Amino acid sequence: MRTILVLATALVVAAGGTPVSAQRAMDEVVERASRYVLGYEGSFWLLALDEEQVQWLERPTNPGSNLTRSNPGGGMVGGGAVSRRIIQSDYLLVQGGEGRGWTPFRDVFAVNGKELRHQDDRLVRLFQSGNLDSYDLAQKLHDESRTHDLGNVARTINIPMLGMMLLHPDVRERFSVKHDGNESLAGRYVERFTYRETARPTLIKTVRGRDLALTGRMWIEPATGVVVKTEMIAADPVVRAMVTATFRHDSELGTWVPDRMEEYYKANLALDDIFTTSTFTTPRVFQVPGKR
Numbered sequence: 260m261r262t263i264l265v266l267a268t269a270l271v272v273a274a275g276g277t278p279v280s281a282q283r284a285m286d287e288v289v290e291r292a293s294r295y296v297l298g299y300e301g302s303f304w305l306l307a308l309d310e311e312q313v314q315w316l317e318r319p320t321n322p323g324s325n326l327t328r329s330n331p332g333g334g335m336v337g338g339g340a341v342s343r344r345i346i347q348s349d350y351l352l353v354q355g356g357e358g359r360g361w362t363p364f365r366d367v368f369a370v371n372g373k374e375l376r377h378q379d380d381r382l383v384r385l386f387q388s389g390n391l392d393s394y395d396l397a398q399k400l401h402d403e404s405r406t407h408d409l410g411n412v413a414r415t416i417n418i419p420m421l422g423m424m425l426l427h428p429d430v431r432e433r434f435s436v437k438h439d440g441n442e443s444l445a446g447r448y449v450e451r452f453t454y455r456e457t458a459r460p461t462l463i464k465t466v467r468g469r470d471l472a473l474t475g476r477m478w479i480e481p482a483t484g485v486v487v488k489t490e491m492i493a494a495d496p497v498v499r500a501m502v503t504a505t506f507r508h509d510s511e512l513g514t515w516v517p518d519r520m521e522e523y524y525k526a527n528l529a530l531d532d533i534f535t536t537s538t539f540t541t542p543r544v545f546q547v548p549g550k551r
Contacts, residue, residue, distance in 0.1 A: 299515070309348075349382055412500070438451075519536070
């Protein structure tokens with residue numbers, strides 16, 4: 260059985276109190292980032308990328324897991340990678356409208372070096388055609404591409420922009436945010452924030468409709484509000500998922516684009532851990548026809 264996650268900041272002062280000046284400075288950075296996300300949301304309609312995705316399963320070391328009547332002492336299952344797959348795809352992010360974020364579509368063209376079809380940007384052409392069924396047809400291609408995924412967890416929250424969308428004015432008040440230090444990331448000074456979803460019902464739910472609160476971190480350039488990196492964790496006793504996305508500035512496009520996305524999944528009843536690393540290249544942006 261496949262485990263499925265379904266996608267369905269009120270700022271707090273840290274225990275013991277935070278100096279007013281520090282709290283104000285943190286509020287200003289988060290507000291600046293929220294405005295950045297709002298502007299980014301309207302900066303393009305389609306973002307097309309070439310994606311190379313490496314997926315692998317790892318089996319943790321697990322003593323005593325093979326107990327049998329003839330082997331009452333059990334044994335040791337060795338850890339390490341048990342399966343690995345390289346998937347190359349056309350990857351398209353479609354803007355759904357204000358406050359709706361992006362819908363991802365993946366169209367696989369090669370697996371482990373074996374070409375399945377000629378790479379032809381057919382997802383972009385599908386949406387540019389004006390076909391009223393474009394979403395349904397793209398979803399069909401996306402669903403076919405998901406059959407190449409390793410493991411027993413259907414990935415539905417692995418959207419590079421999803422972590423930054425938690426700063427969108429429409430949902431920001433659902434989260435408590437705390438400052439968590441600063442660091443240098445890709446040569447840029449950034450401030451790190453942790454967040455926790457406090458509102459119910461939650462944005463993410465399990466397939467059985469149970470709330471699955473989000474926690475994680477964001478790395479924000481304080482002077483500009485640019486969200487350089489996000490980490491998103493959804494976990495309960497049944498499944499644990501973590502998605503980390505990093506962004507880079509593309510000088511040719513003049514905008515920030517996804518650079519890398521790392522995923523980890525573990526279903527409670529599954530033996531293997533699932534890991535995925537996606538690298539994105541060749542970004543192309545498209546506006547709604549007729550819009551400049």
